[in-house]
Amino acid sequence: MDWRRLRTDGGETEFKTSFESGDGSSHPGPPRFVTVGEGIVDPNGNEMETRDSLAPWNPDSDTTYDWRVLESPPGSTAVPTDGPVAEFEPDVPGEYTLGLEAPDGTHELTVRAFPEADDDAPRPQVELDATVEDGRVSLSATASVVGTGDPDIEFYVDDRHGDVLEADGTIPVSATDEPTRVYAVAVDERHSVPDAVELVPASEGTDTQSVAIEYPFEPPEWAVDAIVYEIFTRRFPDQDDPTFETIADRLDHLEDLGIDVLWLTPFLAAESGFGTPMEAGGPHGYNTTDYFRVDPDLGTMADFEALVDACHERGIRVVFDLVINHTAETHPFYEAAVDESHPDHERYRDWYRWVDFDERDADTYFGWDGIPNLNYANPAVREYLLGVVDFWAGRVDGFRADVAWGVPLSFWTEVSDRLTGRDSDFFLLDETLPSDTEMGGGRFHMHHDDVLHDTLEQLGESVAGDGTDESDETGRKDEEDAVADEFTDSAAGLDTTTADAILEAIEDRQRRGAHPDSEWLLYVENHDTDRYLAEYGRDAQLAAGAATLTLPGSPMLYYGQETGVTGRRDPMNWGAFDEDLLEHYERLIDLRKSHPALQAGADLERIPYEADTAAAVAFARTDSETDRRVVVVLHFGTGTATVELEESVGETDLLIGTDGLEWERTVAVDSVAVLDADGDGHVDGSRTLE
Missing domain, CATH: 2.60.40 (Immunoglobulin-like)
Structure with a gap:
């Protein structure tokens, strides 16, 4: 296998994936639960819908894979598309068994297809538990749904673990000679996100008639009540010397605030480094040119690792902003893909999605020029990006996945299994706007709460007025490139003319059928929004910040929110803090961390x-x-x-x-x-x- 990959300097670097997904085989993972009419698809331009695919795990770009239907419901003619990474659209409700032909054998995958449903109907939730008695595992599940529904519950054993579920709904302990995962799905007008338990056999030399019950979808304990602080990496440190080292010098501010998690916006080599003008988004770093190299203007890899160590010394975890939906158009892979004279053109042409290759029109979202979408239908892309995941997972405590909605669910399922199976403390946060409950239950631990955020913004508009004119002075107000502005109204259906809409936003999680273990990131502003203080004024910002620190979820502060920064991506106002505002947030955070009635449980x-x-x-x-x-x-x-x-x-x-x-x-x-x-x-x- 050729592990060489192009670098930005025109040379090559070697990488190799270092972790394993699942049992190390090509098996494509857990059973799939879909709806007829939606299926498992990943089309170009699918900007507002869930993307998905069928794909081998631990992919090898030099290997041949093939999908076929082994069993299907009567009347079905559905078949997977050709290729190692396939799409599949069930045409009849029922249970399908798909076969993945790989060098290590034929792997079976269950696809349960539910009838078409009204997407506006409340989605049920399910919680699965298990008990062990007299050598048998008994499953118990609780299902609920908003309204008058009465959900049924279906159980499935992971295809990798064999058919061990007996007719009476129990599993003999003797059948669990390896870790065995069982899933529950609640079915009403719609089907739920699945829940799961893992049956782990007793270790050698202990009671062989016992298994431990584990809950693989639970978030790390440290993340449940965490207070997150996002910094715009190249704007947070001292502007005279903005480096990893000067970020580390400013960590006392985070420690004094009571911050638990530092989310760093991208710091890798990128087209948008220092010197990028604000009309181009400033030095944001979301257009990567080298996934294995930090921006040299920020320092070296050793400097970055020293920053992580300094955070850990203060009890602060570090979250890496993983940007793998797209690359920069100046990434050497893309440059090779569009240049037919390039010696690596044939290798990299299929690494990207195209609207029209002849016109060099790459697939992008919302007209975001300059960041072409990667092609997850290519096993080589998946193989490479798993190597990126492995490389950074060993250096940080978690990932915040940028544009998570643009990457197929199948890839995130593999990433979650790969990382949390190795380290149950590893943390995964997604960016999906509108928030997608499918990202819970074995993919991500925490989701951006866009519904609450949008509610807070609309409250600012309806009850707080236009606030100050500071945003006009900084040139930040009504910028066209805010990600949040590109999406439909997340708070649609809520009466955001009254402040109790914030309670409806929290309750909406249950109506949408979020996984019971899903955590929610509560934020007033972030790097893609205008500053709340500048947009709606001080009074509204004080209340909105308090809402994120008193409602259920994990509060997040965007750097300078607590000190009076008014520009979306302005430098941190070191030496010019709004001390009264800072004191307000210090008190809120202290009360949140000290009073059990304000915490996650x-x-x-x-x-x-x-x-x-x-x-x-x-x-x-x-x-x-x-x-x-x-x-x-x-x-x-x-x-x-x-x-x-x-x-x-x-x-x-x-x-x-x-x-x-x-x-x-x-x-x-x-x-x-x-x-x-x-x-x-x-x-x-x-x-x-x-």
């Missing part, structure tokens, strides 16, 4: 209240383990709002340590108040103080 509860403005909302959070409960009141408008509660609460605002009540059960709030509601019972629907 706490329930969100709607409560009765009356407010003198639609820009205010009240809700409760309760931690069932400690019975701690708080009431949170947010106000997105200017001035002070008055909110009357139907329950008694503590008089002290936990956020600032002063009285938050004007009189009993009436809260006067500028932007946010957090009040204790730890009672011993209810009286007339209200909670009383002890």
Whole structure:
């Protein structure tokens, strides 16, 4: 096998994948659950839909693979497309068995096709569990759906592990001589994202009549309550000397804030390095020219690794922005692909997707010129990018997958298996806009909560006015290249003229059928949006930031959100912090990290209240383990709002340590108040103080 790959300097570098997916074979992974009429497809221009494909795992570009149907429901004539990476569109509901012919044998894959359904119908959720007794594993699953549905549950054993599920729904322990994965799918008007348990046999020398039950889709424990901080890598350090070293010099700021995860926007060699003008997006780095080389203007690989070590010394994990949907058009692979005189033209022409190759018209999204989409139908592309994944997985704590919606689900399933199977602490965060629940349940641990973000933006527009004119002065407002602006309204169907829309946004996760273990990244702004402070003003920004730190999910701050930066990708304002704003975020983060009722495991509860403005909302959070409960009141408008509660609460605002009540059960709030509601019972629907 030829492991050489072109470098940006015209030379070649060697790489080799170092991890294995699954059992190391070509088997294409877990069973697939799809809908007739949608199928497993990956067409060009598929900008707003889930992309998918059938593909061998651990691909070898020098090997021949072939797909065929082994069994299908009566009346079906569906067959996979030709090629090692195939598409398949079931035409009849039922269960299909596909065969992948590979050098290491024929691998069978179950494809369960459900009937066509109304995409607007609520999607069910399912949670799978198992118990072991008398030498048998019993499965139990709980299904739910918003509304009046009553979902059925179907169980499937991974095809790699054989047919061990018996007619009574149990599995003999003796049949699990290797780790065995079982899936549950809830079926109502639509089918759920699957849940899974892993049955792990007892180790040698222990009780052979026992297996351990593991939950492979759970996120790493450290990520569940993490507070994330995104930096625009080339704008965060001191501007006189912006390097990995000067980023490390600024980590005390993150440690003092209480940050758990540092998300670095791309820092590899890229076309958009230092000197890229703001009208071209600034030095963003999302058009890679070399996947194995850091931008030399930022330092060396050793300097980057020293930055990671410095983060770890402070208890901060590091997330790498993985950009593998596309490359720069100046990447040597693309330059070879478009140049028929290039000696490697034939090798790289099929590494990219084309609208019209003769016209050199590459497939891109939304007219984003200069970043041609890679061709995941080519096993060589998958093989190469698995090598990229392996290379960086050994150097960081997790990936944030840029344009995750543009890469087939089959690839992310393999990446997740490959990395979390090796290290259960490895973390995966996706960018899918609109957020796609299919990315949960064995692909990504956390998703961008675009619905909440869009709700916060629309609230800013409807209840906070236009804010300040600072965005016009910086030239950032209404820029055309914001990714968020390219998509349809994520908060469609929610009444975003009132502040309680933020509660509807959280509840919408269940209606969309998110996997129960999926975590959500809550953000006010990021590198693709305008600054909330500049767009909607200080009062709204204080409330929006508080929302992300008091609602269920993992809060994220975009660098300078807490210090008063007003330009989307402006330099960090070192030496010119808005100290009052910074103190606001320090208090919020400290309270979030110290109070169990504001953390991930706490329930969100709607409560009765009356407010003198639609820009205010009240809700409760309760931690069932400690019975701690708080009431949170947010106000997105200017001035002070008055909110009357139907329950008694503590008089002290936990956020600032002063009285938050004007009189009993009436809260006067500028932007946010957090009040204790730890009672011993209810009286007339209200909670009383002890």
